[in-house]
Amino acid sequence: MPNPPRPRVAALTATALLLSCTLAGCGGDSHDEDLPAQKLSWKDCQAPSRAEGGGEAPSPLPGGAEWQCATLKAPRDWAKPKGDTIDLALIRAKTSGPKDRRIGSLVFNFGGPGGSGVTTLPAFGTEYAKLRTRYDLVSFDPRGVGRSAPVECLNxxxxxxxxxxxxxxxxxxxxxxxxxxxxxxxxxxxxxSKKMLPHVRTTDAARDMDLMRQVLGDDKLYYFGISYGTELGGVYAHLFPEHVGRAVFDAVVDPTQxxxxxxxxxxxxxxxxxxxxxxxxxxxxxxxxxxxxxxxxxxxxxxxxxxxxxxxxxxxxxxxxxxxxxxxxxxxxxxxxxxxxxxxxxxxxxxxxxxxxxxxxxxxxxxxxxxxxxxxxxxxxxxxxxxxxxxxxxxxxxxxxxxxxxxxxxxxxxxxxxxxxxxTDWAVPGAADHPDVSAAGSAPILVVGNTGDPATPYEGARKMVEALGPGVGVELTYKGQGHGAYGSKNSCVQKAVDGYLLNGRVPAAGTVCS
Structure with a gap:
C-alpha cells in the first residue's frame, strides 16, 4: 500500500483474474479542429496495451455482442483548447434493447485513480446486463492512464x-x-512524462467527460462512478451541474478530506x-x-x-x-x-x-x-x-x-x-486541499455507502451528500462488506440503482439495504 490514499480499482479487477511513446502524450495539433463535432470510429477492440495491463482482447458478451473501441481527441491542456491534443481510449457495448427505449450512453469510471476503464468494463460487463437494456455501456482510460497518454515512471x-x-x-x-x-x-x-504531469488533474478528466458526452450525442451525462469515480463524478457535477443526467456514486470518496x-x-x-x-x-x-x-x-x-x-x-x-x-x-x-x-x-x-x-x-x-x-x-x-x-x-x-x-x-x-x-518533491504543485463537488442545480445523484467498505469508509457517503448540496445527493446505505455495493449483487441495492438509472425512480433518502 505504498501509494497515496485513494481507492485502487486494481483491487477488484486484478484479483478477479488472479486463480513508449505510441500514445504517451503524443497527440496531433488541433488548432483548426472542432473537437465536440468529431466523429468516433468504432472498431473491434485490440488486446490491452502493456500500460492497460496486457492480456487478450475482450470476449463477446453473452448473446454475441461485441465490444467496440474508439479514440477521442481532447486538448492536452484545457486552458488551451485549440492547442495540442491527446488521444483518449474509449470502449462500448451497444444497448441490447430496442432503439426507441434507448436512453443514451452510460459512462463508467471504476476508480483508482489510474484504473483502465477499457479493460475493467469488459471484465464486469455481464454485471450490468440489465442496464444495457436501455443504455450503451461506455468506459474509458482517463488521461494519464492505459492508452490515454499514459504517465510512465520506472521500468x-x-x-x-x-x-x-x-x-x-x-x-x-x-x-x-x-x-x-x-x-x-x-x-x-x-x-x-513531463508534458502530461500538469494535465492529469481530476478537473481535466471531468472536462474530458463533458467533451465525451457531446461527442457521444447526449444532452446529459448518464454516469456510474465507483470508488475514485465518485470523486470524478462529483467534480463533474460541480463544473457542469446543468449537464448531469441520472448518476450513481458507489463506494464513495469523502470529498471533504x-x-x-x-x-x-x-x-x-x-x-x-x-x-x-x-x-x-x-x-x-x-x-x-x-x-x-x-x-x-x-x-x-x-x-x-x-x-x-x-x-x-x-x-x-x-x-x-x-x-x-x-x-x-x-x-x-x-x-x-x-x-x-x-x-x-x-x-x-x-x-x-x-x-x-x-x-x-x-x-x-x-x-x-x-x-x-x-x-x-x-x-x-x-x-x-x-x-x-x-x-x-x-x-x-x-x-x-x-x-x-x-x-x-x-x-x-x-x-x-x-x-x-x-x-514530496513532485514536479507539479497540487491543486487543492480537497475537491469541490458542490453542485447546485444538478439532477439528483444516488450516493451509495457500504458500512463495511475498507477503502472508502461509509462516512464518506454522507459527507458527499452534504457537499453536493441540498436537493442533489440522495443517500442509500448498504450494510455489507467489501469495496462497493452494486457489485455485491445485493438485490435491494441493485433494484434501487437500476430503478433510478433505467426509470428515473429516485429512492427515498436514507434507504437502507442489508
Whole structure:
C-alpha cells in the first residue's frame, strides 16, 4: 500500500483474474479542429496495451455482442483548447434493447485513480446486463492512464525494487532509503512524462467527460462512478451541474478530506475490514485455520509481518515475500468478501514459509502481470493524486502523526502514514486541499455507502451528500462488506440503482439495504 490514499480499482479487477511513446502524450495539433463535432470510429477492440495491463482482447458478451473501441481527441491542456491534443481510449457495448427505449450512453469510471476503464468494463460487463437494456455501456482510460497518454515512471525491474522496499522504516537508515527511493520514482515520472504531469488533474478528466458526452450525442451525462469515480463524478457535477443526467456514486470518496485525513480514514477502514474478516472466520461452525479467536487471528498476522520484516520468505520465482508485499496482499484480499478465502489460504501458506499466494495478491494490487510486466496504474495513481492534492508532507510530519495512525490501525497505520511522502518533491504543485463537488442545480445523484467498505469508509457517503448540496445527493446505505455495493449483487441495492438509472425512480433518502 505504498501509494497515496485513494481507492485502487486494481483491487477488484486484478484479483478477479488472479486463480513508449505510441500514445504517451503524443497527440496531433488541433488548432483548426472542432473537437465536440468529431466523429468516433468504432472498431473491434485490440488486446490491452502493456500500460492497460496486457492480456487478450475482450470476449463477446453473452448473446454475441461485441465490444467496440474508439479514440477521442481532447486538448492536452484545457486552458488551451485549440492547442495540442491527446488521444483518449474509449470502449462500448451497444444497448441490447430496442432503439426507441434507448436512453443514451452510460459512462463508467471504476476508480483508482489510474484504473483502465477499457479493460475493467469488459471484465464486469455481464454485471450490468440489465442496464444495457436501455443504455450503451461506455468506459474509458482517463488521461494519464492505459492508452490515454499514459504517465510512465520506472521500468519493470525498477518497479520490482520499488515495491520491495520497506515502507515502515524502523530507523534513520531505512527512512533515508525510503525517501531516496520515493525521490527517484518522482524524478523518473518527470523525466518520462513531463508534458502530461500538469494535465492529469481530476478537473481535466471531468472536462474530458463533458467533451465525451457531446461527442457521444447526449444532452446529459448518464454516469456510474465507483470508488475514485465518485470523486470524478462529483467534480463533474460541480463544473457542469446543468449537464448531469441520472448518476450513481458507489463506494464513495469523502470529498471533504485532505490527503492526510484520507489516509487516516483508510487506516480505520482497512482495520475494520480486518476485524470483520477475523470475526467471520472464527465464528463459523468449523475451526478457523488461521486463529482460534478473532484477536488470535490478528495477533498471528502481526507476528507474521514482524517476522517478515526481519527475514522475508520465498515468494514467486526469485522474489521474496517481504513485510511490505505481505501487507499489500492482505489489503488486497480485504477489498471484497469474495477474496477472504484467498486470504485464509495465503496466511496458511505463509505460516508454513510459502509466500506465493500473498505475493500474487500483492502483485495484483500493484498491477504486475505473471510475466513481470506492470500496468501504469501506480504511475497514474501517484501522478493524479499529486496533481490534485495540495499538501506536501515531510518525514517529520509523518513521524508526528504516527501515533494517530497506529491507534487507527496497528496493522496498516504505519504503511498508510508513510504513504503521505509520495508527493514530496513532485514536479507539479497540487491543486487543492480537497475537491469541490458542490453542485447546485444538478439532477439528483444516488450516493451509495457500504458500512463495511475498507477503502472508502461509509462516512464518506454522507459527507458527499452534504457537499453536493441540498436537493442533489440522495443517500442509500448498504450494510455489507467489501469495496462497493452494486457489485455485491445485493438485490435491494441493485433494484434501487437500476430503478433510478433505467426509470428515473429516485429512492427515498436514507434507504437502507442489508
Amino acid at each position: 519493470d525491474p525498477q518497479l520490482d525494487y520499488y515495491f520491495e522496499q520497506d515502507w515502515t522504516p524502523d530507523d534513520s537508515a531505512e527512512r533515508t532509503a525510503l525517501l531516496n527511493n520515493t525521490k527517484e520514482f518522482n524524478a523518473a515520472c518527470e523525466d518520462n 485532505n490527503s492526510e485525513q484520507g489516509s487516516l480514514g483508510q487506516a480505520e477502514g482497512f482495520q475494520l475490514a480486518l476485524d470483520n474478516f477475523a470475526e467471520d472466520c472464527t465464528s463459523k461452525t468449523e475451526d478457523c485455520p488461521v486463529g482460534d479467536t478473532a484477536q488470535d487471528v490478528k495477533d498471528r498476522i502481526a507476528k507474521l509481518l514482524a517476522d517478515l520484516d526481519r527475514k522475508p520468505i520465498p515468494g514467486i520465482g526469485q522474489r521474496l515475500l517481504t513485510q511490505t508485499a505481505a501487507t499489500n496482499g492482505i489489503a488486497q484480499a480485504l477489498y471484497s468478501k469474495d477474496f477472504w478465502e484467498y486470504l485464509v489460504e495465503g496466511l496458511q501458506q505463509a505460516y508454513d514459509g510459502d509466500g506465493r499466494v500473498l505475493m500474487l495478491l500483492s502483485d495484483s494490487l500493484n498491477g504486475r502481470s505473471e510475466n513481470g510486466e506492470y500496468s501504469n496504474i501506480t504511475a497514474a495513481n501517484i501522478a493524479i493524486n499529486c496533481a490534485d492534492d495540495k499538501p506536501r508532507y515531510t518525514a517529520a510530519d509523518v513521524e508526528r502523526r504516527l501515533p494517530a495512525f497506529r491507534a487507527a490501525s496497528p496493522l496498516f497505520g504505519d504503511f498508510l502514514a508513510w504513504s503521505m511522502v509520495s508527493c
